[in-house]
Amino acid sequence: MDFAPDARTTELAETVHRFLYDQVLPAEPTLDRQLADAPDDWTFRPIVDELRAKARAEGLWNLFLPSERGAGLTNLQYAPLAELTGWSQRLAPVAMNCAAPDTGNMELLAEFGTPAQQESWLEPLLEARIRSAFSMTEPDVASSDASQIGTRIRRDGDEYVVTGRKWWSTGAMSPDCRLLIVMGKTDPDAARHQQQSMVLVPRDTPGVRIVRPLTVFGYDDRDHGGHAEIVFDDVRVPVENLLGTEGGGFAMAQARLGPGRIHHCMRALGTAERALALATERARERSTFGVPLSEQGVIREWVAESRVEIEALRLLVLKTAWLMDTVGNRKAMTEIQSIKIAVPRAVQRILDRVIQVFGAAGVSSDQPLAEMFAGNRSLRIADGPDEVHLASLGRAQLRR
Amino acid sequence: MDFAPDARTTELAETVHRFLYDQVLPAEPTLDRQLADAPDDWTFRPIVDELRAKARAEGLWNLFLPSERGAGLTNLQYAPLAELTGWSQRLAPVAMNCAAPDTGNMELLAEFGTPAQQESWLEPLLEARIRSAFSMTEPDVASSDASQIGTRIRRDGDEYVVTGRKWWSTGAMSPDCRLLIVMGKTDPDAARHQQQSMVLVPRDTPGVRIVRPLTVFGYDDRDHGGHAEIVFDDVRVPVENLLGTEGGGFAMAQARLGPGRIHHCMRALGTAERALALATERARERSTFGVPLSEQGVIREWVAESRVEIEALRLLVLKTAWLMDTVGNRKAMTEIQSIKIAVPRAVQRILDRVIQVFGAAGVSSDQPLAEMFAGNRSLRIADGPDEVHLASLGRAQLRR
Amino acid sequence: MDFAPDARTTELAETVHRFLYDQVLPAEPTLDRQLADAPDDWTFRPIVDELRAKARAEGLWNLFLPSERGAGLTNLQYAPLAELTGWSQRLAPVAMNCAAPDTGNMELLAEFGTPAQQESWLEPLLEARIRSAFSMTEPDVASSDASQIGTRIRRDGDEYVVTGRKWWSTGAMSPDCRLLIVMGKTDPDAARHQQQSMVLVPRDTPGVRIVRPLTVFGYDDRDHGGHAEIVFDDVRVPVENLLGTEGGGFAMAQARLGPGRIHHCMRALGTAERALALATERARERSTFGVPLSEQGVIREWVAESRVEIEALRLLVLKTAWLMDTVGNRKAMTEIQSIKIAVPRAVQRILDRVIQVFGAAGVSSDQPLAEMFAGNRSLRIADGPDEVHLASLGRAQLRR
Amino acid sequence: MDFAPDARTTELAETVHRFLYDQVLPAEPTLDRQLADAPDDWTFRPIVDELRAKARAEGLWNLFLPSERGAGLTNLQYAPLAELTGWSQRLAPVAMNCAAPDTGNMELLAEFGTPAQQESWLEPLLEARIRSAFSMTEPDVASSDASQIGTRIRRDGDEYVVTGRKWWSTGAMSPDCRLLIVMGKTDPDAARHQQQSMVLVPRDTPGVRIVRPLTVFGYDDRDHGGHAEIVFDDVRVPVENLLGTEGGGFAMAQARLGPGRIHHCMRALGTAERALALATERARERSTFGVPLSEQGVIREWVAESRVEIEALRLLVLKTAWLMDTVGNRKAMTEIQSIKIAVPRAVQRILDRVIQVFGAAGVSSDQPLAEMFAGNRSLRIADGPDEVHLASLGRAQLRR
Secondary structure, eight states: OOOOHHHHHHHHHHHHHHHHHIIIIIHHHHHHHHHHHHHOOOOOHHHHHHHHHHHHHTTTSSSSSSSTTTTTHHHHHHHHHHHGGGTTTTTHHTTTTTTTTHHHHHHHHHHHHHHHHIIIIIIIHHHHSSSSEOOOOOOOTTTTTTTGGGEEEEEEETEEEEEEEEEETTTTSSEEEEEEEEEEOOOTTTTTSSSSEEEETTTTTTEEEEEEEEBBBBOOGGGGGGGEEEEEEEEEEEEEEEEOTTTOHHHHHHEEEEEHHHHHHHHHHHHHHHHHHHHHHHHOOOOOTEEEEEGSSSHHHHHHHHHHHHHHHHHHHHHHHHHHHOOOOOTTTTHHHHHHHHHHHHHHHHHHHHHHHHTTTHHHSSHHHHHHHHHHHHTTTSSSOOHHHHHHHHHHHHOO | OOOOOHHHHHHHHHHHHHHHHIIIIIHHHHHHHHHHHHHHTSSSOOHHHHHHHHHHHOOOOTTTTOOOOOOOOOOOHHHHHHHHGGGGTTTTHHHHHOTTTHHHHHHHHHHHOOHHHHIIHHHHHHHHEEEEEEEOOOOOOOOSSSSGOOEEEEEETTTTEEEEEEEEEETTTTTTEEEEEEEESSSSSTTSSSSEEEEEEEEETTTTTEEEOBBTTTOOOOGGGGGEEEEEEEEEEEEGGGETTTTTTHOOOHHHHHHHHHHHHHHHHHHHHHHHHHEEEEEEEEEEEEEEGGSSSHHHHHHHHHHHHHHHHHHHHHHHHHHHHOOTTTTTHHHHHHHHHHHHHHHHHHHHHHHHHHHHHSSTSSHHHHHHHHHHHHHHTTTOHHHHHHHHHHHHHOOO | OBOOHOOOOOHHHHHHHIIIIIIHHHHHOOOOOOHHHHHHHOOOOOHHHHHHHHHHHTSSSSTOOOOOOTTTOHHHHHHHHHHHGGGGGTTTTHHOOOOOTTHHHHHHHHHOOOOHHIIIIIIIHHSSSSSEEEOOOOOOOOOOOOGOOOEEEEETTTEEEEEEEEEEEEETTSTEEEHHOOOOOOOOOOOOOOOEEEEEEEESSTTTTEEEEEBTTTBBOGTTEEEEEEEEEEEEEEEEGGSTTTTTTTHHHHHHHHHHHHHHHHHHHHHHHHHHHHHHHHHHHHHHTTTGGGGGHHHHHHHHHHHHHHHHHHHHHHHHHHHHHHHOTTHHHHHHHHHHHHHHHHHHHHHHHHHHHTTHHHHHSSSSSHHHHHHHHHHHTTOHHHHHHHHHHHHHHHHO | OOOOOOOHHHHHHHHEEEEEHIIIIHHHHHHHHHHHSSSTOOOOOOOHHHHHHHHHHTTTTSOOOOOOOOOTHHHHHHHHHHHHGGTTTTHHHHHOOOTTTTTHHHHHHHHHHHHIIIIIIIIHTTTSSSEEEEEEEOSSOOOTSSSOOOOOOEEEETEEEEEEEEEEEEEETTTEEEEEEEEEEOTTTTTTTTSSEEEEEESSTTTEEEEEEEEBBOOOOGGGEEEEEEEEEEEEEEEEGEEEEEHHHHHHHHHHHHHHHHHHHHHHHHHHHHHHHHHHHHHHHOEEETEEESHHHHHHHHHHHHHHHHHHHHHHHHHHHHHHHHHHHHTTHHHHHHHHHHHHHHHHHHHHHHHHHHHHHHTTSSSSSHHHHHHHHHHHTTTHHHHHHHHHHHHHHHHO
């Protein structure tokens, strides 16, 4: 057992850290300005392209992708880098082409795509020439139960016809998003986990109707393409657009979720670290009743509790990454569920405390905290709500 | 001891309940539409006027005001009515002219205003012909510590000259807001709690500059006039605009806070009740893995925990109201602090659970939950943060 | 609505308060000495008799019993008196003949007993000439599910034959305990809630075998008769010893539980108040690192949190009592479950904090805290564990 | 970074695991019997000697001691072994001569003892021919603040004279305990952390008076020598009995605490694992209302929450051990404080849940849970209470 990171991780982490402090954090006000200057524009703002160019020049590109197509890092090596990008969830992941949902989509295409599909979609995604969305969640059912999916994908000659309603297709409000990976049922009579398939639907296919943007606690997340509700109204794509095999949709979704969940947790820890750094700075500067916040018992207690939670959970995330690397995602299921449950809840507590440290500024847009809170809060729902994972993990433990 | 409400309370509660269900809740989508149709307009939307007319016709008007100027209710009688308005914080209080910050401002004017001040400002406020704001909080200091207030109110002949920067002046983004009650220091060298005074500043006085709207978790609260940052740049008002006495500002602010805090708590309980009602409905309609949510252990547990918290805290709020009525606000300080601490935190837990019941819909604008969460979260900061009250309450207990 | 206690309650509370401070609290060290002096003696210690005589002389006797047989108090009137007895759970309730399980047993005998049964058992219990136990819980089954009870009560001519194993028969280790009220199945084939009956079994009946005393966190509770495991080995009693009707056992047990649960909650609040009083005293006397505990943030926070929890829950207990008085125990079920869930958990948190205030003394017998903790902890299990009540309460709410 | 234990650790863990299951756990009922058979005897029971012989034969001896005098293991290697001994805190550590307070005392003697002191005391301790106690805590002061220590160690010619009152001298009730390491002030006028010294006081020295045994939640812990209150009444020892240097007491105490704290945490995790294993077994066997506990939502949730907490905190303990091995105890201070705060609190929550799973059996001596709870609860006080460490850790973080 050894808790020291390897040389490549250490080196990359330094580069990412420098990039974060020198380029990304100072670009946040620019992003805000560019968003304010173009109120109805959902395309990515110019600052994103600028940062991408710089990131690429530094070799900070596609770090999430384990194969030779990406940086070839293990999950364990990627973890501290992803954490650093969580300090600026709005800019750092997208700047380094490591942002969801493109990451998961690239993984799917890399693993299950045909050469033609890879050429059409994976290559431009790896180059960040286009963006993509993942259309699984539906408004009418509890999407944690895949058997309830209502969207139909019906074969009709050489085409698939997609009919259904999706929402929370993150990124899909942006015209930069060209590809929707859509999950639906090809065979509702098959065994429970073999009913679903995925098809690749170009966003400009006739019948694709972007209904509206959704908000998360009042935020439209326009900086990364928002969250769309989409109607698929007899949308036709050639059969070549099937991803993987018919009936393979559920298995592919599961394969996609493992890395997705751990990436979210890694970044969430970075968010917590930034919040804590902000709290520390504020506590040194402000006083009430003649005493600096940093010398008040409750502030010290909050900082200490937060520190302990972060340290313990980071180790659990790292161990999970190590297990995924050494025994595979399936055998790391207990750990993946554990961090999926524990990290966003802990980060929520930490953000709640830090908001309290900042007072009214904490809930406003003058600090990044409220937006962080909103984004993190939705992690407790996305990819399966806390209680589904708790029940599943508990069941597995009781079976042993 | 008797836990049954009196006849007048019962009767009024039924009227408010009917008004809420028949008029207010159905008007919420109308409000959303009217807001969407006039994106940059901060004036109150037409639906508010419609509801006001109906409320007034029902006798549901100025119920908060204890004197003959209002409905003449005790705090204990008002409590369940205020709770019901908390089901729709966006519309019910304003419809019944019981919305902060006007309520506190009317109380100040009724108690400390000269006849001329009452004629100019209290009368139109009681008629809801104008709105008002309260400018106390400042961006540069911890406003829970009144001694830190930076705004200066300097006498110059027959005028006061106000200089300073305020924020979180709720309502002041709206042109309907005509009056700002501004707290500042008239004598920085006086005893700590006699340095502050309040002056009445018409919003259109030269030198008043509305800098920008603030957001709460992404919400601009445009439906009730938003929250403004305001610069007072050598703003001159006649000395007649002094409210109360020079040096009386701190005491008046404290007097204003007692009722304000209990009103917030009453309404917060109504918010929690509505959330719980929504959760109950949802839990009956949705199923996961073949089992209705309403039959799943964790949902039952959440509902039970929420019910117990609401019941216990409602009683504490009612007892606080009773104490304010019978022994006065000062002697009810422990109880006022208790509910100020406990209610918003409990409501936050409840809203967090109900958001989880709703999944992704819970954080979106399709349900009122996320906006409720944001509003309630800010109660833990407004009028003194949790930890200031905890420390003060603990100190008082340890002294006994 | 009115939160002021009536005159009789106020007067009695003053008397009980005086009795507590003048007689009971000073008697605790005497009790400890008398216990130490007679290590294997399970009879009540002489100090108990002394206190009883004094309590009776003060009119503090059988206050729990609502009928003319007792003090004729309502639940609402009894509540603050019971709370005061909770300051010294070891001595105050027994001194005033208001101690479980005799209270519940007296209620059963008063309501369901025949005149002969009342003469034989109720009278001596009312006089505190004997003690009694209630034998319901069994080691082999989850006793919150009455359908699982294994003890058989078989009719054989003019006798009932009782066979089974019980435990947690509180008080039954003491030779002063003369009567066991035993719950068992007379008809395992009847409807689920009509299988059970209760019989009166004198403790010296042949076949009654006291197996062993049980401990609660290491405490044998010898001061109030301990907790016995008992085997009933073909124990024969005359049919006249049936309490109520055959098949009426479940309903009688439920009737018994309502008041029992609220009494426990009332006393638990008194326990919490005493703990808080001890913490306050300690915090004023001790210093660490040059600062009195009473001026340290965390101590203030604990005291404040505890105060708020006690105040809110006391009101819920009082309202529950009022409901039991006005609409009856059945209609007060939600409230009874609410306090059963919430009070012992809150008191546990409070005791845990106060133990921490006392450091090592807190877990020792030098302070009453650890024993209080143990007693209170078992309340979360007795009369149905937390989670059974949470599930039941949640289910009822979701049904509405 | 690598999360796999090394070969020696794996091998030793298997041996300890076998020893635990084959020898230790089956010996617990024997220990209970032997304790019951000799009610006033504080010497170690025969079963301990039997187990020691077996442990030694297996090479499971003095594993805690890093130097060649012990097993030569690193902290990281020892951690999983210590955890396993925590499954049976009453027997496993003592059987393997890895029980506090002897472990800390042996470390002190090994590091600071003279050859003569080592021959007299360390050798017999390493052989388990004698036991020892550590007398630091005092009843009259908050012992987390070393400056408050009241015991005086006055030099008088060739002797030191010790005067003072100590308590919580764990093990000292047993006649097997021969050595007391006593902390006191040699120079109250020196700098704050140079006032204290330690002397070796044979337990049979004239003037040493064992006042009484203390209890922890009703447990006297007679199986491992109890906890003594001791008066030192002009106790004279030769100056050769000084441990280390005059004024070096505080530093030695700190040096002793680092390993002590991590050992406690390691074992506490084992305690939690055993509790969880018991809960799992119980949940499979018991049913309520026709449903096995293992299929009830709340039980699954508890098990899942407990699993996550254990996994995260075990990693933090292991990393702390690794830091102690690689950068030293001082630089691992933040992590040592973190686990000291977090582990006992988490284990308390887990034990509380498991007690609830067991119902009334959980608080009794039929299950080890209540005794585990009592022991673990005292960890939140021993070696500095939670809040002292929280404040210290928070202060350090805010300083960075």
